């Protein structure tokens with residue numbers, strides 16, 4: 001892949017990766033590789049890791065490093081990035097040399113490392129694919145689903161956002177790939193054998209980390225999702241933003257936006273939503289979340305270096321795809337209340353509503369390249385059908401917006417774009 005040159009553009013992350021590694025333009029690999037390993041690495045031995053022999057030529061860079069260097073102000077990876085497939089393969093098949101619990105967040109997660117110093121965030125399977133979240137369970141006590149993390153990555157890419165770090169599914173040998181190699185004593189101590197002889201563990205976390213909620217293998221093989229880790233926070237600090245349309249996370253309270261139809265007026269006037277693409281980006285996120293029925297978008301993150309003028313990271317999608325039989329219209333509140341959408345998003349949605357590019361078909365095809373598909377489809381047909389149904393709802397809401405506000409609905413992010421008849425929401 002000779003086309004993967006060192007990004008020279010100042011908007012690229014490579015610039016601060018470079019300055020973090022050395023004082024010259026090309027950063028010296030070994031020192032920065034160590035810096036990139038971050039906190040999860042402390043206390044581990046070097047055993048099992050490859051000798052780092054990368055030099056400043058991008059040819060020798062491992063896929064995870066190419067991914068880090070390719071992150072730009074507007075997206076995590078390029079539309080035609082040839083590295084994506086290699087990155088997915090590394091996540092799916094590379095040997096796991098370390099597995100420790102990842103702190104932060106409320107549910108059990110592991111940080112896994114590969115011989116080439118790449119790292120991934122592991123989330124275990126907790127629910128069967130065709131199981132629906134219990135209707136009496138509040139969104140904030142729902143489980144996280146490994147297949148939701150995987151499907152969310154595919155959906156985000158199909159929608160053209162590229163704001164979710166690549167995720168793949170993988171069968172993990174809980175004994176050989178976690179218990180036997182972990183240096184995390186607290187994690188190791190939670191392993192046990194279930195009454196039917198399956199290997200289980202529950203880890204330490206603030207939610208669902210108990211014998212009753214243990215994660216069990218069959219007998220020691222476990223399905224999981226592995227998401228590529230973003231550059232370490234010490235090299236690429238991120239800012240976490242509270243969503244203006246955040247839910248109350250309470251059984252009794254409503255959030256402001258739930259009973260104030262004019263809520264968007266005030267959001268529109270307040271920075272950073274009053275400028276640039278922040279508001280339409282938030283609406284993109286609401287559309288993504290409505291399609292996959294994710295009610296758990298309390299925060300989003302951005303890379304600090306890019307300031308306010310940048311894309312929004314859609315991390316933590318484990319609570320999506322919980323119910324296929326029900327849609328949750330309130331997730332679309334940002335779109336319905338603001339009546340605004342990026343032209344590029346609208347065009348994509350319209351394309352995916354056509355029979356020949358039907359969203360469910362594109363998703364099914366895309367998900368079929370994930371290794372776990374050989375066990376069972378990552379999304380049941382019912383979930384795929386729900387995607388098409390919800391897409392129709394989004395387009396209907398947009399039509400209503402256009403009836404009310406005409407031209408002010410579309411935010412033109414495609415300069416020079418002509419108004420073709422096909423684009424109108426008739």
Ligand SMILES: Nc1ncnc2c1ncn2[C@@H]1O[C@H](COP(=O)(O)OP(=O)(O)OP(=O)(O)O)[C@@H](O)[C@H]1O
Nearest residue numbers: 104105106107108121165227228229230315316317
């Ligand atoms: N791919 C990634 N690379 C680096 N950091 C990540 C990645 N995905 C998530 N994180 C970070 O890890 C933290 C926890 O992840 P996540 O939100 O998925 O877990 P959680 O247990 O659901 O958290 P919470 O309970 O706060 O919602 C997040 O704050 C996020 O910043």
Ligand SMILES: [Mn+2]
Nearest residue numbers: 105296316318
């Ligand atoms: Mn979460």
